[in-house]
Amino acid sequence: MSFKALKLKSELLRALPQQLQTPTDIQESAIPPALKHQDILALAQTGSGKTYAFGLPTLNSIQPNSSVLHTLIIVPTRELATQVSHALDPIAQPLSIRLVTLIGGQDRSEQERELASQPHIAIATPGRLLDLLKDEALDVSNLKSLILDEADRLLDMGFWPDIQSILSKLPNQRQTSLFSATFPEELEQIANTLLFKPVKVIAHQENSVVSTVQETLFLVNKGSKAQALIALLQRNTWKQVLVFIGAKDNADALVKKLVKAKIKAAALHGNKSQEERSQTLDSFKCKDVDVLIATDVMARGIHIESLPTVVNYDLPTNAETYVHRVGRTARAGNTGRALSLVSHSETAYLEAIRKLTQKELLTTSLDGFPVTDKPASSDTTERKRPPKDKQANRRTAKKKSITQFKAKPNRAKLNKDKPNNMK
Structure with missing residues (x-):
């Protein structure tokens, strides 16, 4: 099928990038119902073209001579908002369609000036968007379309209160689309409250990893x-090489070790300023940095052209996050490798990933790194030190003189010996 067969406007077809020859599965499935203004719940693997799947029908529906906000695209991270803008803006400009990116960590007054130019599409993170709506700096009274990208992240408990507040300020009569690579069952009930007779589009086996990713798991000692x-x-x-790690502090510590080994590395996490995050990501994309150590702020939707290798330094505690991490490689039909360093303490996380992806994901040994750690014991009869002994140890550590070690009187016995009128 061609993009022309999807009945997109001729001027939009002329504005498409040259490398965009034929629609991907998710684009072929999601664009027709989107053009009919139907609500959509779309599941597609990372790197499968979701941005164009919701972006092209959006651009197709906008009248350039309009002066109202037509579409609101909400994403969970600043980096993803910037990426979506960069993907759609080259197509929007020839069509005289105006975009604005609304994210935290950047000058709000500049964003308000851009809003004064009456953009047709706003791409926003929840926090900054809600601030603008509360201050009535953004007019959404004529909004026609709402799109949640990486919807599973936006509907979980971390973002859900902000999303609820945002939804309360939007027109009820609108088209709503949810796009994600993973969607746990427990979130479907929430999704159903947002959608009206949605078309469910599934472009792959749910929660799966693309077949062009070579997954290797090494069992190593935690230390x-x-x-x-x-x-x-x-x-x-x-x-x-994009390396995912669990904690921000550990990311910085690991970078120091890599640099000491003469490996060009940098860290990217939420404690960095927006300017630092942008500069670090640009350096990695330009190959000035060989290894990027990142927390999961990077896992959602970030596109790095032909990224060959992803490493899970720590397995994620959430199985769906594994799918998003691994999806940073082998995008748009390319091949890639995903390596995971697994310790015995992460067995439960690995089992959850196996269950979600329905893959065997066997671990193998890494040459030169024999495993000496023992699996966690499942023997519940194993003797454990009672909690009161631990407390006694802590009290002992705090005692500073010999008099403090004298035995205390038995309060129960003293109480028993008291006359009734003193009890």
Whole structure:
């Protein structure tokens, strides 16, 4: 099928990038109902073209001579908002369609000036969007379309209160579309309250990883992970490796170890300013940095052209996050590799990932790194120190003189010996 067969406007077809020859599965399935203004729940693997799947019908529906906000696209992270803008703006400009990006960490007054130019599409993160709506700096009274990208993240408890507040300020009569690579069952009930007779579009097996990703899992000692990662990087001389790690502080510490091993590395996480995050990501994209250590702020929707390698330094505690992380490679039909360093303490996380993806995901040994850690014991009869003993140890550590170690009187016995009128 061609894009022309999807009945998009001729001027929009002329504005498409040259490399966009034929629609992907999700584009072929989602664009027709979107053009009919139907509500959509769309599930598609990362890197499958979701941005154009909702972006092209949006651009197709806008009248350039209009002076009202037509579409609101909400995303969970600043980086994803910027990416969506960069993907759609080159097509929007020839059509005289105006976009604005509304994210935190940037000058709000500048964003308000852009809003004064009456954009047709706003791409926003929840926090900044809600602030603008509360201050009535953004007019959504004529909104025709609402799109939630990475909808599973936006509907979970972290973002849901803000999303509810935003929804309360939007017109009830609108088209609503939810797009994501994963969608846990428990969120479907919430989704159904937002959608009216939605068309459910599934472009792949739910919660799956694209077949062009080569997944390898190494079983290593928990304390050997840093050296194991360094060994893998040195043995393979990979360029552009995205490494996912669980904690912000650990990201900075790991970068120091890699730099000491003469590996060009940088960290990207939520404690960095927006300017630092943008500069670090640009350096990685330009290959000035070989290894990027990132927390899951990077897992949602970030596109790095032909990224060859992703490493899970820590397995994510949420199985769906694994799918998003691994989806940073092998995008748009390319091949890629995803490596995971797994310790015995992460067995429960691995089992959850196996269950979600319905893949065996066997672990293998890494040459030079024998596993000496023991699996966590499941023997509930194993003797454990009673909590009161631990408390006694802590009290003992605080005592500073010999008199403090004298035995205290038995309060129960004293109470028993008291006359009734003193009890």
